[in-house]
Amino acid sequence: MITAIIQARLNSSRLNKKILLKIENKNLLEHLFSQLSYSTHIDKKIIATTINKIDDEIENFAKLQNITFFRGNPLDVLDRYYRCAKFFNLETIVRISGDAPLIDPSIVDKTIEYYKKNNFDYVSNFFNRSYPIGTEIEIFSFKTLEKCWMNAKKSSEKEHVTPFIYNNPELFKIGHIEYKKNISHLHWTVDQIEDFKFVELIFKKIKKRPILMDNILELLENEPELLEINKN
Incomplete structure (x- = not known):
């Protein structure tokens, strides 16, 4: 079973x-879950949030939307993920950030297929970054x-889920998904109000649903002025 954990x-x-x-009329989390619903390989989705009030x-x-959730450490995200995965007895985990409402289900499926076919320990599409920020998986x-959970010692390896892998690549069988050209300068995650305005216009x-990366690239080619919204 493949489970997406959305932090x-x-x-x-x-x-x-x-x-x-x-x-x-939908918040960004709802849009993200809607995008992921088009994945043909994700069996279950869980929100991993913090114990903060x-x-x-x-x-x-999550309760209102009938979405499974888990609450854990606010600062040690690695611990939150590990305890979430252990609690639900997960086998294979897909990590996605909650501020990425334009996550592309076709990229998600491509990454999962590559992982399964080659028996990797870890696969991402940003280890060697080429995809837009906001399409990471x-x-x-x-x-x-x-x-990672047992061996990570540095705080920088606990603030996020997988830095221990980047820091110790010799310990893992790692796979990379790369786009045909580097378009990682494109910023589709929501960090600032300008990003929200950009994403709002995209939606x-x-x-068409789901919104795929190619749909956005085509729109930006036809309306390049949209890139000015969150260029900084």
Whole structure:
């Protein structure tokens, strides 16, 4: 079974409660889950949020939407992921950030297929970055996650889920998914209000669902002025 764990919290220093901002009557988390629903390989989706009081809103949202959730360490995200995966007895984990409402399910499926076909410990599409920021996906086994959790010592290896893998590539069988050209300068994740305005326009201008990376690239080619919205 392949499970997507979406890490999400509301206490963002740059844009507070950004994942609950709404576009066309759906918040960003709803849009993200809608995009992921088109994946043919993801069997289950879980929100991994924190035990902080502010994230009660995420728990309430998950309950309202009938989405499985887990609450864990606010600062040690590796620990949160590990305990979530252990609690639900997960086998294969896909990591996705909650501020990426334009996640492309076709890229998700391509990455999963590559992982399964080659028996990797870990595969991502940003180890050697070429895809737009906001389309990132990582996939790894529970065994790989547990290895990170048991051996990570630096705080920088615990603030995020997989830095221990980047720092110790000789310990893992790692695979990379790369795009045909480097377009990693494109910023589609929601970090600032300008990013939200950009993403909002994408959802309004592209009516087809799911929204794929190629749809956005075509729109930007026809309307390059959209890139000015969040260029900084």
